Amino acid sequence: MPETTASKPRRGLSLDIYAVALALVLALLVRFNLIPAIKW
Amino acid sequence: MATALASSGPLSLDGPVHLGRRIAALIPGLLLLAAVGYAGKFIEQSISGYTKAHHLIFPNIEYVLWAIVLGLVISNTVGLPRVFQAGVATYEFWLKAGIVLLGSRFLLGDILHLGGISLLLVAVALTLSLSFMHLLGRSFHLKPKLTSLLAVGSAICGVSAIIAAKPAIEADDEDASYAIAAILALGAISLFTFPLIGHSLHLSDKAYGLWAGLAVDNTAEATAAGALYSDASGKIAVLAKTTRNALIGFVVLAYAIYWASRGEAHAVGNKAAFLWRKFPKFVLGFLLISLLATLGFFAKPQLTSLANLSRWSFLLTFAGVGLRTSFRELGKQGWRPFVVGAIGEVFIALVTLGLVYGADRFLHL
Numbered sequence: 001m002p003e004t005t006a007s008k009p010r011r012g013l014s015l016d017i018y019a020v021a022l023a024l025v026l027a028l029l030v031r032f033n034l035i036p037a038i039k040w
Numbered sequence: 041m042a043t044a045l046a047s048s049g050p051l052s053l054d055g056p057v058h059l060g061r062r063i064a065a066l067i068p069g070l071l072l073l074a075a076v077g078y079a080g081k082f083i084e085q086s087i088s089g090y091t092k093a094h095h096l097i098f099p100n101i102e103y104v105l106w107a108i109v110l111g112l113v114i115s116n117t118v119g120l121p122r123v124f125q126a127g128v129a130t131y132e133f134w135l136k137a138g139i140v141l142l143g144s145r146f147l148l149g150d151i152l153h154l155g156g157i158s159l160l161l162v163a164v165a166l167t168l169s170l171s172f173m174h175l176l177g178r179s180f181h182l183k184p185k186l187t188s189l190l191a192v193g194s195a196i197c198g199v200s201a202i203i204a205a206k207p208a209i210e211a212d213d214e215d216a217s218y219a220i221a222a223i224l225a226l227g228a229i230s231l232f233t234f235p236l237i238g239h240s241l242h243l244s245d246k247a248y249g250l251w252a253g254l255a256v257d258n259t260a261e262a263t264a265a266g267a268l269y270s271d272a273s274g275k276i277a278v279l280a281k282t283t284r285n286a287l288i289g290f291v292v293l294a295y296a297i298y299w300a301s302r303g304e305a306h307a308v309g310n311k312a313a314f315l316w317r318k319f320p321k322f323v324l325g326f327l328l329i330s331l332l333a334t335l336g337f338f339a340k341p342q343l344t345s346l347a348n349l350s351r352w353s354f355l356l357t358f359a360g361v362g363l364r365t366s367f368r369e370l371g372k373q374g375w376r377p378f379v380v381g382a383i384g385e386v387f388i389a390l391v392t393l394g395l396v397y398g399a400d401r402f403l404h405l
Contacts, residue, residue: 014321015132015133015136016136016320016321016322016325017321018133019133019134019136019137019140019322019325020136020137020140020321020322020324020325022137023137023140023141023325023329024140024325024328024329026137026141026346026349027141027144027329027332027338027346030338030342030345030346030349031337031338031342033342037341037344037345038344038345038346038348038349038352039348040348040351040352
């Protein structure tokens with residue numbers, strides 16, 4: 001068997017990166033009071 | 041659905057026009073997730089308000105269960121029209137964003153303490169469950185690669201582990217869909233059985249959360265199973281499950297090397313790059329937010345806001361868990377992978393329950 005990487009590279013960024021980016025943006029918005037307090 | 045989202049990624053950047061079109065295609069499903077999730081929250085609050093006002097004694101049924109049940113009813117009666125499917129598939133995205141935000145509720149020291157215990161328990165459970173699943177697969181004459189996928193799925197982290205392992209061991213699509221169906225069906229069952237067992241054994245929030253995080257396969261179901269018991273156990277379940285997820289690369293790498301050594305898969309080139317590619321990056325986000333919270337970057341009311349954002353994110357996830365579970369589709373996959381998965385799950389649940397009991401006693405959770 002030829003040596004290759006075991007899986008095909010994926011196009012674009014992974015879902016995880018987008019989820020982390022969104023969470024970090026929200027955390028910064030909360031930290032600098034750029035959005036109102038979030039209620040549950 | 042989760043597979044489609046994870047592999048092709050409706051959120052990947054192809055260009056501004058494509059991205060705009062893809063985001064627009066997500067809107068109906070997102071609205072459905074929000075409506076079902078909010079309906080679950082509304083039902084819980086209405087019942088709780090009514091029973092309190094009329095001095096009735098009625099067990100509090102969490103919004104988590106209502107959201108899942110409403111989703112199940114929709115997907116198994118009228119079905120999920122195509123227009124909603126892309127948006128509903130984003131439930132996994134909301135799960136990951138919710139987990140990262142949940143990092144704000146942990147001090148880094150707690151993560152190291154509980155994460156360390158989880159890691160130890162995961163290592164023991166992993167060894168036992170992988171061996172047991174292979175034994176079962178042989179007894180039921182399942183194809184060896186299907187057995188590998190079921191073993192990875194039940195021992196590590198459900199659907200994402202199967203998706204990660206499939207190309208690495210060059211399993212075929214049919215095997216992967218059998219294994220995913222079995223794991224999803226068993227995950228749905230665990231949502232209803234785990235809280236009942238936890239309550240009947242009078243498990244503490246920490247012990248139950250650890251058990252749910254170690255034994256329930258799919259991250260969404262593990263989070264839901266934990267949250268169904270209590271808010272505190274939901275938090276612990278996510279931490280234990282995240283520890284399990286962090287090991288995905290190592291297990292998949294071991295399987296890839298095994299199948300390559302038998303000449304039935306390509307050899308793995310750069311092992312460090314392989315591990316990094318398979319590593320769930322949201323774990324790093326979770327640790328980063330926890331580090332910021334530990335360093336006092338957020339004020340107390342801001343931490344409450346972050347915790348609430350995490351809850352809203354999970355609300356969409358729980359609605360998605362119900363909406364994407366179609367019993368008809370699961371039933372089509374045949375009984376043997378399901379039986380092997382079910383026996384394996386019962387074994388893993390018992391082993392992890394024993395381990396959690398032991399850890400509670402000797403390692404002081």
